[in-house]
Amino acid sequence: MSNRAQSALIRKGAIASFVVLVVFLAAWQWGPGLLGVPSFIVPPLSMVGAEFLHAWQFDHLLLHTGVTVAEVMAGFILGSVLGAVVGYLLGMSPIAEFALSPYILALQIAPKVAFAPLFILWMGFTVYPKILVAILIVFFPVMVNVLTAVRGVDPDLVNLARAFKATRAQIFWKIEFPTSMPPMFAGLRIGSTLAVVGVVVGELVGGNQGLGYLLTFGEGQADTPLVFVSIVMLTVVGGIAYLAVILAERRVLHYLPARSLGGNL
Amino acid sequence: MVVDLPMSNVVRLEYRNVTMRFAKTGSEGVLTAVQGVSFSVRDGEVVSLIGPSGCGKSTLLNIGSGLTQPTEGAAFVDGERVEGANAHVAFMLQKDLLLPWRTVAENVMFGVEIQNLPLAERRRRAEALLENFKLAEFAGHYPHQLSGGMRQRVALARTLAVDPHVLLLDEPFSAVDAQTRMVLQRDLALTLKEAGKTALLITHDLAEAVTLSDRVLVMSRRPGAIIDEIAIDMPQRDNPIARRHDPKLGDYVARLMDRLDIGHNSLDQQPAGGAA
Numbered sequence: 001m002s003n004r005a006q007s008a009l010i011r012k013g014a015i016a017s018f019v020v021l022v023v024f025l026a027a028w029q030w031g032p033g034l035l036g037v038p039s040f041i042v043p044p045l046s047m048v049g050a051e052f053l054h055a056w057q058f059d060h061l062l063l064h065t066g067v068t069v070a071e072v073m074a075g076f077i078l079g080s081v082l083g084a085v086v087g088y089l090l091g092m093s094p095i096a097e098f099a100l101s102p103y104i105l106a107l108q109i110a111p112k113v114a115f116a117p118l119f120i121l122w123m124g125f126t127v128y129p130k131i132l133v134a135i136l137i138v139f140f141p142v143m144v145n146v147l148t149a150v151r152g153v154d155p156d157l158v159n160l161a162r163a164f165k166a167t168r169a170q171i172f173w174k175i176e177f178p179t180s181m182p183p184m185f186a187g188l189r190i191g192s193t194l195a196v197v198g199v200v201v202g203e204l205v206g207g208n209q210g211l212g213y214l215l216t217f218g219e220g221q222a223d224t225p226l227v228f229v230s231i232v233m234l235t236v237v238g239g240i241a242y243l244a245v246i247l248a249e250r251r252v253l254h255y256l257p258a259r260s261l262g263g264n265l
Numbered sequence: 266m267v268v269d270l271p272m273s274n275v276v277r278l279e280y281r282n283v284t285m286r287f288a289k290t291g292s293e294g295v296l297t298a299v300q301g302v303s304f305s306v307r308d309g310e311v312v313s314l315i316g317p318s319g320c321g322k323s324t325l326l327n328i329g330s331g332l333t334q335p336t337e338g339a340a341f342v343d344g345e346r347v348e349g350a351n352a353h354v355a356f357m358l359q360k361d362l363l364l365p366w367r368t369v370a371e372n373v374m375f376g377v378e379i380q381n382l383p384l385a386e387r388r389r390r391a392e393a394l395l396e397n398f399k400l401a402e403f404a405g406h407y408p409h410q411l412s413g414g415m416r417q418r419v420a421l422a423r424t425l426a427v428d429p430h431v432l433l434l435d436e437p438f439s440a441v442d443a444q445t446r447m448v449l450q451r452d453l454a455l456t457l458k459e460a461g462k463t464a465l466l467i468t469h470d471l472a473e474a475v476t477l478s479d480r481v482l483v484m485s486r487r488p489g490a491i492i493d494e495i496a497i498d499m500p501q502r503d504n505p506i507a508r509r510h511d512p513k514l515g516d517y518v519a520r521l522m523d524r525l526d527i528g529h530n531s532l533d534q535q536p537a538g539g540a541a
Binding site: 175 | 327330331332350351352354355356358360362364365366367375376378379380407409427
């Protein structure tokens with residue numbers, strides 16, 4: 001595609017995208033009224049906006065958001081590092097992978113969010129059970145992608161390095177590690193959105209801080225606008241986490257042809 | 266044109282009575298890939314190895330580079346028994362094996378980087394080789410931005426960067442189109458001659474074997490053994506394109522076809538050969 005055709009496409013796409021946004025916001029503002037939906041079921045946009053300002057001033061919205069962001073970051077980083085390390089170790093040791101794969105599969109099938117009540121029993125109403133759920137949920141996509149990538153390294157490439165008398169460490173750092181980067185980032189992208197899910201479920205189950213807590217608080221008060229504000233804020237947090245991964249990916253995988261990176265996002 | 270100097274008699278690469286057996290997968294018994302192969306390649310000589318698929322040519326190459334140990338016999342480089350990877354031997358395959366996250370220059374430096382040469386020396390070698398292969402302007406490009414022929418030239422530059430005594434080439438040009446292949450053959454022949462490198466070339470292309478080599482060894486079907494050795498009595502080993510015009514080429518190719526049973530009915534009755 002020529003540069004000009006591409007920039008025309010981007011311009012038209014951006015306009016269309018903006019039109020969709022305006023239509024959506026307008027439908028949110030006036031749709032419920034036109035359809036006779038009461039505001040405690042779907043509060044119009046302006047009411048949610050007013051609630052946002054109110055929550056900011058009186059319900060510590062910023063504090064709750066900050067707590068959730070910190071938990072998401074901690075869970076995502078620890079879960080990713082752990083997943084990558086285990087992925088490399090299992091990838092390099094076929095015996096370990098063979099021995100552990102049934103248990104890993106079982107743990108992968110078990111819905112990780114179901115562990116949230118258990119972790120709260122263990123660690124109380126602190127931030128730790130939320131972080132732990134996020135770690136567990138982020139761990140698998142990263143580990144599986146890294147493991148598959150290490151397993152898939154071209155043996156001829158390893159032989160080439162061996163013929164140059166490469167040490168085991170050189171083979172890892174010069175071949176296996178860089179080869180695993182694109183699949184690892186695919187795992188991190190999935191992980192970044194799942195981390196938010198893990199943290200929110202933890203907050204829903206127990207505690208008195210975070211956007212998940214604000215959700216249950218709003219529900220208890222039948223404060224539908226507050227529930228909407230919490231959902232919007234959670235979406236923003238998840239979106240920023242995802243965007244951060246995409247930006248890191250673009251920096252690290254700059255050598256790939258542009259098309260094989262994450263499209264528009 | 267490079268003057269043909271008399272070949273040195275120093276033996277660079279030697280296979281002594283090499284036999285290779287593998288355990289058959291999924292059944293009892295062993296599979297003999299190579300049986301009692303002995304030959305030597307002198308300093309500065311280019312020898313081609315041809316033979317049917319699965320006759321163990323690539324096995325011989327792996328033994329020469331020290332990646333596999335033979336069941337019996339041994340390979341020797343500069344008179345020393347090959348017992349593991351060896352800094353004097355470098356190989357190049359049909360696949361370019363370029364690392365996509367490294368630039369062209371960084372890929373050329375891959376081998377010397379592993380061997381921990383000083384950075385300045387790595388850069389100097391990469392620059393000289395890229396200049397020589399007319400790739401200097403692509404030094405900062407990534408492999409996906411290059412054509413197949415250019416990628417193979419980068420792979421050849423990487424092989425030469427470690428300054429090996431012996432090059433082992435396993436069908437290095439079989440994945441590129443016919444015209445590019447001729448250009449690459451010319452570049453290779455010229456480079457080998459100018460640098461005085463010793464090379465063992467595995468190929469399926471009979472004309473390539475004749476135009477690039479001093480000698481051609483013919484291997485039998487599995488278990489692979491050397492059944493013929495043909496000295497190529499043609500001038501200008503550094504110019505395979507000129508050799509293509511030599512009327513003797515047809516005779517050599519015909520003789521190789523005969524030795525390989527190509528064109529005989531017997532070929533059709535042979536069981537299909539396995540992977541090399």
